[in-house]
Amino acid sequence: MKYVDEYRDRKMANKVAAEIHRAVTRPWAIMEVCGGQTHSIVKYGIDYLLPKEVELVHGPGCPVCVTPLEMIDRAHAIARQPDVIFCSFGDMLRVPGSHGDLFQVKAAGADVRIVYTPLDCLRIAAANTSKKVVFFAIGFETTAPANAMAVWQARAQRIRNFSVLVSQVLVPPAIAGILEAPENRVQAFLGPGHVCAVMGYREYEPIAPRYRTPIVITGFEPIDLLEGTLMAVRQLEQGRTEVENQYGRAVTPDGNVDAQRMIRRVFEVCDRAWRGIGVIPKSGYRLNDEFRDFDAERMFELGSIHAPEPAICISGQVLRGLKKPHDCPAFGRECTPQNPLGATMVSAEGACAAYYNYGRHLVKVPSAAGIS
Amino acid sequence: MSTSFTLSCPLPVTRHKTIVLGHGSGGRLTAQLVRELFLPAFDNPALRKLDDQAVLNVAPGRIALTTDSYVVTPLFFPGGDIGRLAVNGTVNDLAMSGARPLYLTAAFIIEEGLTLEDLQRVTQSMSLSAAEAGVTIVTGDTKVVSRGCADKLFITTAGVGLVPDGISISASNGRAGDVVIVSGPVGDHGITIWSTREGIDFAGGLKSDTAPLHALMEAMIGAGDVHVLRDPTRGGLGTSLCEIAASSSVGIELDANAVPVREEVKAACEILGMDPLYVANEGRLVAMVAESSAERVLRAMRRVPQGRDACRIGRVVAEHAGMVLVKTEVGGSRILDVPFAEQLPRIC
Numbered sequence: 096m097k098y099v100d101e102y103r104d105r106k107m108a109n110k111v112a113a114e115i116h117r118a119v120t121r122p123w124a125i126m127e128v129c130g131g132q133t134h135s136i137v138k139y140g141i142d143y144l145l146p147k148e149v150e151l152v153h154g155p156g157c158p159v160c161v162t163p164l165e166m167i168d169r170a171h172a173i174a175r176q177p178d179v180i181f182c183s184f185g186d187m188l189r190v191p192g193s194h195g196d197l198f199q200v201k202a203a204g205a206d207v208r209i210v211y212t213p214l215d216c217l218r219i220a221a222a223n224t225s226k227k228v229v230f231f232a233i234g235f236e237t238t239a240p241a242n243a244m245a246v247w248q249a250r251a252q253r254i255r256n257f258s259v260l261v262s263q264v265l266v267p268p269a270i271a272g273i274l275e276a277p278e279n280r281v282q283a284f285l286g287p288g289h290v291c292a293v294m295g296y297r298e299y300e301p302i303a304p305r306y307r308t309p310i311v312i313t314g315f316e317p318i319d320l321l322e323g324t325l326m327a328v329r330q331l332e333q334g335r336t337e338v339e340n341q342y343g344r345a346v347t348p349d350g351n352v353d354a355q356r357m358i359r360r361v362f363e364v365c366d367r368a369w370r371g372i373g374v375i376p377k378s379g380y381r382l383n384d385e386f387r388d389f390d391a392e393r394m395f396e397l398g399s400i401h402a403p404e405p406a407i408c409i410s411g412q413v414l415r416g417l418k419k420p421h422d423c424p425a426f427g428r429e430c431t432p433q434n435p436l437g438a439t440m441v442s443a444e445g446a447c448a449a450y451y452n453y454g455r456h457l458v459k460v461p462s463a464a465g466i467s
Numbered sequence: 468m469s470t471s472f473t474l475s476c477p478l479p480v481t482r483h484k485t486i487v488l489g490h491g492s493g494g495r496l497t498a499q500l501v502r503e504l505f506l507p508a509f510d511n512p513a514l515r516k517l518d519d520q521a522v523l524n525v526a527p528g529r530i531a532l533t534t535d536s537y538v539v540t541p542l543f544f545p546g547g548d549i550g551r552l553a554v555n556g557t558v559n560d561l562a563m564s565g566a567r568p569l570y571l572t573a574a575f576i577i578e579e580g581l582t583l584e585d586l587q588r589v590t591q592s593m594s595l596s597a598a599e600a601g602v603t604i605v606t607g608d609t610k611v612v613s614r615g616c617a618d619k620l621f622i623t624t625a626g627v628g629l630v631p632d633g634i635s636i637s638a639s640n641g642r643a644g645d646v647v648i649v650s651g652p653v654g655d656h657g658i659t660i661w662s663t664r665e666g667i668d669f670a671g672g673l674k675s676d677t678a679p680l681h682a683l684m685e686a687m688i689g690a691g692d693v694h695v696l697r698d699p700t701r702g703g704l705g706t707s708l709c710e711i712a713a714s715s716s717v718g719i720e721l722d723a724n725a726v727p728v729r730e731e732v733k734a735a736c737e738i739l740g741m742d743p744l745y746v747a748n749e750g751r752l753v754a755m756v757a758e759s760s761a762e763r764v765l766r767a768m769r770r771v772p773q774g775r776d777a778c779r780i781g782r783v784v785a786e787h788a789g790m791v792l793v794k795t796e797v798g799g800s801r802i803l804d805v806p807f808a809e810q811l812p813r814i815c
Binding site: 096099103104105108109137138139140141142143144184185186188189209211317318321432433443452453454455456 | 665667724730733734737740787790792793795796797798799800801802804807808811812
């Protein structure tokens with residue numbers, strides 16, 4: 096398949112890996128920002144090809160993982176209400192809130208549907224005018240344009256029975272937050288390729304020199320990740336701190352200007368809580384005043400929802416690259432994909448789930464549960 | 468009373484266009500449905516007696532017995548329908564033990580409102596599939612439930628087959644040194660169903676692989692030393708391999724580049740964030756075969772239509788017992804695990 100096979104070629108992978116081996120002279124910690132990148136790294140065993148000096152640490156870029164528990168509980172509370180059709184991307188359905196996941200809410204009688212684009216919700220809303228259709232609008236800058244478009248279209252088509260539960264987050268403030276932490280050990284970033292396809296990479300240009308940290312905008316295929324790692328290692332070895340673009344086939348410096356315009360029309364920047372990390376200032380979107388009528392949190396009276404995280408979970412430190420999944424005493428024991436205790440085990444893209452699913456044979460895991 | 472009296476209407480039973488609750492009442496409507504629809508489709512001496520059971524002559528030896536229920540939306544899809552699945556699925560479960568499939572039972576749970584035309588299409592398809600697989604449908608049952616209590620039509624089939632002397636095939640028989648073989652590209656059925664259901668067309672010709680595998684099985688055991696056979700249905704090839712590794716207490720090394728996957732299936736999986744290794748198949752088998760006869764078995768498979776694209780995809784090893792390791796496309800290594808539940812489309 097074009098644009099896929101050539102980026103999974105074994106010979107090419109070995110060639111780039113060999114170049115990384117030649118380029119590296121000392122240990123470096125490089126963070127891949129996106130959950131999709133983490134997933135590829137572990138699924139294709141890319142860390143297996145790297146020299147021992149290069150450590151890939153897994154970043155906070157899994158939208159399912161960083162959605163706060165309170166927000167998931169809010170989603171469940173809305174989904175449970177009569178006359179609601181609750182729509183979500185598939186992988187949110189299995190994310191546990193304080194009391195079960197959306198599959199369990201559905202089994203108890205709620206109308207919960209998987210959609211492939213938020214625009215599907217408008218069709219559902221038009222066909223079910225006596226119901227309230229709610230879309231769980233989560234994700235990074237990648238999902239924001241389509242989510243904004245759904246709200247925009249709903250207003251244009253005068254669809255009144257549609258609203259969105261917004262939990263949109265932004266990458267640059269999270270990167271800055273990681274770099275400002277006193278205990279930070281990340282020395283370079285593989286930047287978020289798909290986020291930058293939408294937003295471009297101008298926002299990252301001040302970050303690299305300010306924190307003296309190279310950022311290589313990187314794709315998601317194995318060869319992309321190896322090339323991105325090679326470019327980051329070369330910058331580190333040469334003492335450069337620039338923004339470079341490995342993912343040129345999808346990312347331009349200014350990104351998708353039309354998509355950005357749609358985001359600005361519908362959303363405004365706000366502070367957001369990140370699961371496992373806490374509140375990061377100006378790190379998310381909410382609907383702006385003009386589109387407040389489509390805000391599910393306003394449409395439904397939910398009261399205050401408070402959901403404490405399990406104390407044993409170290410997902411906050413994993414999301415900031417301070418710890419690896421197997422550093423956690425609960426990893427593979429109390430905490431598994433079947434029974435996730437925290438952010439990074441809940442989605443296939445989360446670092447803990449990716450390690451559990453694909454990489455247990457490379458690290459010492461206390462229990463062999465789930466293998467049989 | 469001198470003349471017989473009956474409460475039922477003297478008029479002839481009207482012809483219905485759709486199934487109504489009365490078709491499951493056990494009364495005349497049921498009898499009519501059996502007589503006019505099921506009997507002509509499945510006709511054979513055992514069924515024709517319309518007893519509550521079929522009495523069958525079976526040669527001495529070991530029998531294989533299996534049952535499976537079939538639920539699928541939509542009922543009709545490119546490459547097959549629920550009837551074809553219900554016959555082939557049970558035939559294949561028998562065949563994977565080395566058994567020659569002989570007889571099936573079929574039970575229908577029908578939602579009122581199903582059109583008789585659709586039911587007839589399904590029974591005709593079952594009839595053709597049974598003939599293709601060389602099995603006879605010897606007894607059955609029909610129930611009708613109210614609208615909303617079932618999704619159009621559920622079918623349960625059970626099957627009996629005869630296991631020839633000297634044949635011992637089981638998921639627990641994998642041995643270190645065995646070659647792992649798959650009979651053709653994986654994921655066709657699951658992606659066909661998914662794309663038909665969602666109305667998303669991933670390029671033309673993709674259709675379900677549903678097919679009976681008894682002839683392929685017979686060709687294989689005639690050609691060499693076959694230890695394990697499995698048809699990787701729900702859960703896909705990956706789940707079957709994990710189950711075999713666990714049952715046989717062996718390790719399996721799978722070469723990701725060797726697993727055949729059609730371009731359309733690859734594309735759909737890329738878009739949805741799914742792994743073709745976990746997508747359902749209905750006409751494929753995976754086998755563990757002694758290395759010494761692997762080439763002979765492969766040649767025999769390729770002479771049967773269902774095995775035309777058979778190939779090696781890995782080997783059985785003594786190390787990491789119970790675990791399947793994948794040599795990835797780029798030469799890395801990872802675990803292949805049983806997924807928690809069905810795969811879900813990923814957000815990004």
